[in-house]
Structures are given as C-alpha cells and as structure tokens.
Amino acid sequence: MSTSPLPGDASNDPSDHQTGRFVRQPNGRVRPLSPHLQVWRWHVTMLASILVRVTGGALAVGVLLVAIWLMALAFGPDAYAVFTGWMGSPLGLLVWIGLTAALAYHFAGGVRHLIWDAGEGLTPKSANLLSTASIAFAVVVTVAFWAGLFMTGRVVL
DSSP, X not given: OOOOOOTTOGGGOGGGOTTOOEEEOTTSOEEEOOOGGGTSOOOHHXXXXXXXXXHHHHHHHHHHHHHHHHHHHHTXXXXXXXXXXXXXXXXXXXXXXXHHHHHHHHHHHHHHHHHHHTTOSXXXXXXXXXXXXXXXXXXXXXHHHHHHHHHTTSSOO
C-alpha cells in the first residue's frame, strides 16, 4: 500500500523535509528529486555518450564555418584571403583541429552505436572497450591527419 501523502495533507508531507530531496510538482504531487550525477559513478560509456552529443554540437558549428568558407570563395579573392587569414591563424588552426577531432569521434561513436544496434558489444566489459576504442580512434586519426598536413607543408604556422 502506498504511503505517499494525499494532496493537502501537511502532516506527512515529504517536501517539508530538510534534506531537499523532494519537490512538489505543478500537479500537486510530491516526488523525490532525481539523484542524477550525485549517485552515478563516472565510467567511460557515460563519457562516450556525452562526447557524442558535444561533438554533434561542434559539427553543427563546423557546418557554419564550411558555409562561410564557401561564401568567401564565391565572393572573390579578397573575401577568400580574409577568411584564410583568420582560419590559418593559430586560433583558426585550433578550431579546425577541434572540428577534425569532433568529426573523427562522432564517426567512431556512430560506428559504436551501429555495433550496439546489431546486438553486439552490450556486455559492460565490451561496451567499455568499444567506448575507449572510439575515443582512442578519434585521437589517433586527428593526430595523424594534422601531423600529415604539417609534415607535408600543406599547413604551416
């Protein structure tokens, strides 16, 4: 049998507790607050999930930068020179390196989800391994890509 208080019953109202673990909903019901991150211990699959969302947002910004690049290309040599001057600066290169890492990780996270959607890699050990591998993949691809650009002289500081 439920021991939750009736609406208006002030004698047994959990929202009056000093712990702050309860809240009164707009419909009058008293509910416990979600423990969220206070209870859960961080692990690599949580990090991987959060990184997929963050890299998705970063790639949305990256699409805008690519659109600006194409517009600068369409507006002529002067506009293109201004854009390449900004994006060729150390700060611009940092942005491009970050977008490369975001693209590599988002791709790896998508592959990880495809594997999970196929019903494979769902045990905690293999899920942790796939998550760690997707992070490592993004780091290796990003470093290799930009090292190749710098070593061939296509990008200079």
